[in-house]
Amino acid sequence: MSEQHREISVAEFFEKNRHLLGFNNPQKAIITCVKEAVDNSLDACEAERILPEIHVTIEEAGKNLRFQIKDNAVGISKEILPNIFGKLLYGSKFHRLQQSRGQQGIGISASGLYAQLTTGNPVKVYSKKKGSDTTHMFKVRIDTQKNEPEIIEDRVVDDYEFEHGTSIEMEIEGRYTKGHHSVRNYLKHTAIMNPYARIVLNEPDGNTIEFPRVSKTLPKIPKEIKPHPHGVELGVLMRMLSNSNSRTVNSFLQSEFTRVGKTSAEKIVEKAGLSGKERPVSLEKSDIRELLSAMQNTKLQNPPTSCLSPIGEDLMREGLKKELNPDFVASVTRSPSVYRGNPYQIEAAIAYGGDIDADGTFDALRFANKVPLLYKRSSCAATKAIKETDWSRYGLSQTGSSPKGPVVILVHMASVWVPFTSEGKEAIAQYPEIIKEMKLAVQEVGRKLKRYLSKKRKKKVLAKKRRKLSSYGAAMTPALEKLTGEDQDEIRGVLMETLKKKYGGINGELEEGGGK
Amino acid sequence: MSEQHREISVAEFFEKNRHLLGFNNPQKAIITCVKEAVDNSLDACEAERILPEIHVTIEEAGKNLRFQIKDNAVGISKEILPNIFGKLLYGSKFHRLQQSRGQQGIGISASGLYAQLTTGNPVKVYSKKKGSDTTHMFKVRIDTQKNEPEIIEDRVVDDYEFEHGTSIEMEIEGRYTKGHHSVRNYLKHTAIMNPYARIVLNEPDGNTIEFPRVSKTLPKIPKEIKPHPHGVELGVLMRMLSNSNSRTVNSFLQSEFTRVGKTSAEKIVEKAGLSGKERPVSLEKSDIRELLSAMQNTKLQNPPTSCLSPIGEDLMREGLKKELNPDFVASVTRSPSVYRGNPYQIEAAIAYGGDIDADGTFDALRFANKVPLLYKRSSCAATKAIKETDWSRYGLSQTGSSPKGPVVILVHMASVWVPFTSEGKEAIAQYPEIIKEMKLAVQEVGRKLKRYLSKKRKKKVLAKKRRKLSSYGAAMTPALEKLTGEDQDEIRGVLMETLKKKYGGINGELEEGGGK
Numbered sequence A, B: 001m002s003e004q005h006r007e008i009s010v011a012e013f014f015e016k017n018r019h020l021l022g023f024n025n026p027q028k029a030i031i032t033c034v035k036e037a038v039d040n041s042l043d044a045c046e047a048e049r050i051l052p053e054i055h056v057t058i059e060e061a062g063k064n065l066r067f068q069i070k071d072n073a074v075g076i077s078k079e080i081l082p083n084i085f086g087k088l089l090y091g092s093k094f095h096r097l098q099q100s101r102g103q104q105g106i107g108i109s110a111s112g113l114y115a116q117l118t119t120g121n122p123v124k125v126y127s128k129k130k131g132s133d134t135t136h137m138f139k140v141r142i143d144t145q146k147n148e149p150e151i152i153e154d155r156v157v158d159d160y161e162f163e164h165g166t167s168i169e170m171e172i173e174g175r176y177t178k179g180h181h182s183v184r185n186y187l188k189h190t191a192i193m194n195p196y197a198r199i200v201l202n203e204p205d206g207n208t209i210e211f212p213r214v215s216k217t218l219p220k221i222p223k224e225i226k227p228h229p230h231g232v233e234l235g236v237l238m239r240m241l242s243n244s245n246s247r248t249v250n251s252f253l254q255s256e257f258t259r260v261g262k263t264s265a266e267k268i269v270e271k272a273g274l275s276g277k278e279r280p281v282s283l284e285k286s287d288i289r290e291l292l293s294a295m296q297n298t299k300l301q302n303p304p305t306s307c308l309s310p311i312g313e314d315l316m317r318e319g320l321k322k323e324l325n326p327d328f329v330a331s332v333t334r335s336p337s338v339y340r341g342n343p344y345q346i347e348a349a350i351a352y353g354g355d356i357d358a359d360g361t362f363d364a365l366r367f368a369n370k371v372p373l374l375y376k377r378s379s380c381a382a383t384k385a386i387k388e389t390d391w392s393r394y395g396l397s398q399t400g401s402s403p404k405g406p407v408v409i410l411v412h413m414a415s416v417w418v419p420f421t422s423e424g425k426e427a428i429a430q431y432p433e434i435i436k437e438m439k440l441a442v443q444e445v446g447r448k449l450k451r452y453l454s455k456k457r458k459k460k461v462l463a464k465k466r467r468k469l470s471s472y473g474a475a476m477t478p479a480l481e482k483l484t485g486e487d488q489d490e491i492r493g494v495l496m497e498t499l500k501k502k503y504g505g506i507n508g509e510l511e512e513g514g515g516k
Helices: A010-016 A026-047 A081-086 A107-119 A183-193 A234-243 A249-256 A262-271 A285-296 A313-324 A381-387 A432-484 A488-503 B010-016 B026-047 B081-086 B107-119 B183-193 B234-243 B249-256 B262-271 B285-296 B313-324 B381-387 B432-484 B488-503
Strands: A053-061 A064-070 A123-128 A135-143 A148-157 A165-172 A198-202 A208-211 A328-333 A337-339 A342-352 A365-368 A371-373 A407-415 B053-061 B064-070 B123-128 B135-143 B148-157 B165-172 B198-202 B208-211 B328-333 B337-339 B342-352 B365-368 B371-373 B407-415
Touching: A010 A107, A026 A053, A026 A064, A026 A107, A026 A165, A026 A183, A026 A371, A053 A183, A081 A107, A081 A123, A081 A135, A081 A148, A107 A123, A107 A135, A107 A165, A107 B234, A183 A198, A183 A208, A183 A313, A183 A365, A183 A371, A234 A249, A234 A285, A234 B107, A249 A262, A262 A285, A313 A328, A313 A342, A313 A407, A328 A432, A337 A432, A342 A432, A381 A407, A381 A432, A407 A432, A432 A488, B010 B107, B026 B053, B026 B064, B026 B107, B026 B165, B026 B183, B026 B371, B053 B183, B081 B107, B081 B123, B081 B135, B081 B148, B107 B123, B107 B135, B107 B165, B183 B198, B183 B208, B183 B313, B183 B365, B183 B371, B234 B249, B234 B285, B249 B262, B262 B285, B313 B328, B313 B342, B313 B407, B328 B432, B337 B432, B342 B432, B381 B407, B381 B432, B407 B432, B432 B488
Parallel strands: A053 A198, A365 A407, B053 B198, B365 B407
Antiparallel strands: A053 A064, A064 A165, A123 A135, A123 A165, A135 A148, A198 A208, A328 A342, A337 A342, A342 A407, A365 A371, B053 B064, B064 B165, B123 B135, B123 B165, B135 B148, B198 B208, B328 B342, B337 B342, B342 B407, B365 B371
16 A cells, blocks of 8 residues: 555646646637746846836747747846746745745746646746846746746847847637637736726737836735734634744734734733743643633734735726727726635726717626736626616616626625635635625725716717707797797897706816716 | 846745735634545545545634644654645646545645744644554654655654554645535535545534445556656657657657557557657657657547546436435446546536425535535636536526526536646636536436426326226216225225226336436
8 A cells, every 4th residue: 555655746736637727728728828927027027126028929839829928027047947947836035924926836847847747848948137248048848746836948049139138939729819818808807906007919810909108006015924824824823823933922912913013912912811021932722722812802903914015996987998999988996805814905996988889798807916817707796786786776777687788887806815716816716895895895886887877878868868959949939939029049149058958068078087 | 136136935925915826714714624624534545445534623723723633544644744734835746647525735824824924833743554563653744945854753652542544634724614505515516426435524513423334345546657748848748858768769659658559659659750760868859859740640449548537427416416415316427538638537417306496596606626616606617618608509498598497507527637726626617628528417417307307297287187087987986986886995996996997007116317
């Protein structure tokens, strides 16, 4: 029995279970690859306060697809580059409480794993650090059985056109399609949520699509925070205590957690029946249990929200306007909230009319940390929040539980840790508190839409009345001429002025609601 | 940048993403723990041809649940025991093509991880090998940052009542509930699909439920097979070639794949433009591509299905009868089929009437390798197959796309590799070929149900007629007595005999269709 038991490398595991990472089929595979690379580029640019400029080029290569994704970030240092592309579960974001697109350290290395599985080719990476003269070129594979990178080639090139940044090239088994589930739609949604980025897509048929930059304002950079005492679990607390360098439990609490000052620390240790002077490593399990219970039952400020980087109401509207060209758009950024100790913030927007197709089946624009979610709609908290909202109350008709008409609803969750339903990061898990916040957000923009729609309806009614009255007026003018002896032009002028007084301004633009 | 990058252990990853493994909430957590332990016990018993006897005991311990799961398998050797409970991605089943309940090497160690995260307690395991006098007791934790077991205690005990087997004890944050999502329902479904097992559940309220053994026939033991040439991918073929001990490509093909004999191997190498005498490690990438294409385009027998262990039509009916007590039951085991080179087999059954609740919302009994699937119904291939079937054609009414009435439908997928939608193994991914096979299976049992229902309806009509006629007869008897002069008993006898001739046997049991 025992000789058959062995360790399974995480790369082997995901190779066999690649559908968990979004590599279910060739059509989805190319979207997943582009997504992982673009996410990394945007994260890297934002961290360095660079306005992102990303070029995605996809070509057909026999039955496969070859793609290149090039950014203007600061490049990747050659010490970590092989691990980033050749090792699953490796990264800088997993152990930090700070909003970012990547969080698991799986994405881009999984793309490389898929490339070598389906075409046998390694990943090719060019990287040029900012300020450096040289561009490094790497060809990297993954040793699947060890989950370790294998460097096939590593040299300095001088013929690569680059100011600074990273360029990734892979060849995969893939199929390029158009429609909802497509690279183009993925990038369109990305452009809506990241209007400070310029993204250019070269499609296999030679077509070029540019998603232009409409804002030069980068969102504020999120700060890393420490865990909040209300969100920690026993096993984690035990590990933190045994790893701690603090000399006392009191100082441990203050240095390893957010929102714990001297007073709170004293309250906690007192409640736990401790003096606070104990060495963290010396605590017994029963003491730790008491400590945890005291931490959870002591009133503390909510975690700071400087770790979050929502897109903001203005940019959300900008993004929707530039890509959808609607008649009306409204947006809201809710106050931050907390689930299991993790700060998060919900944003929502609604766009109506204009170029939005009235007959299309409704689909929400779902985002997590500014990344579009295209798949697993029905398992997503955002979908649930929209479906649980009664849209007839906001002036829209419904098909089933979805709103109907020329309307698009956007929901964004920004958090230090988004609870995805799978490694492929395709849907947000249905935590009741998250759904509740999302509902409040979509209802808020729903109310704004309702005001717009009822004004629009009122305007329509008034315009109809005015048209009717003015045609009566025109018909009556000869009679009035006879009765009053006045000139017809004079009579028409008086009639029009009267109508204008009563129904005036009705052809003007609405100011409220942020419409175009 | 580089100093912030680091490796993420797979245990850390799943600790933070524990919802991926089925530890979403306390209610689900206890079901997941029981499931993982019971799966392992059943696998172990079957492998050793032991009729399984499993005792599950759950107690409340303050806000937590403590449970013990004890089997009569052959125990676990002490060399591998710490890894089995203290290391994620470790096991004997991942690298083998052979049907088993476990396949990923995550289940039971993840339960241990959850236990120590929520209660700080290690897993306690008693194991007694068959034929041995001593019982080993281990207390094991996981070093989460390393994904390595930490043995807290390891000693021989002689006071533990045990013939042979394994007993696992854990304490977790959990909530014991009844209803669809419950340990009891999970074990009930397990009992249906494993009628050769005896399972006893002691609930926290002191209640004991026994799921008795109704069959002493263990299903045949599945055999391990080699990969089939039609299901291999380029990256895997490259790895197999470079790891191979074979001296020639020709012998490599014959020894590492199933269904490749001398003739097929020669056909393949010829199609690939090779001589077959090349050393496997010496092949260039372009040669390997040609070889793969030749393998995929050479006609070969389907993989052997000795690797599968379906439950079989009789046992399926037995299981449903004993747990549901229906009026009618029918079952089918389809011929084996192949998806991506993996052999699989679909079984289905339908139960109708009797103790089955007619008003309950319909829920299918879904199984993968004999393991009940309780969650993620809507993402499961089995649900899709049932919803895409028009049940009105089989004599049932429908609510939405689900059948209505006192009916239960069972779908089972047996395979060397079940494509689950998540690590928690809760639903079968919707591969079109799998859905198609499932539809054929449920339609087959649907047709059997239709025959039963139409016979039943006919019988009902006949019985009504007979009742009517016999009451006419009774009313007419005095008149007939006058007319014929015969004795009333005589007349009644003749009438009844005539009716019986015409509508006879209508109170007897139906024989066809496997009814009770």
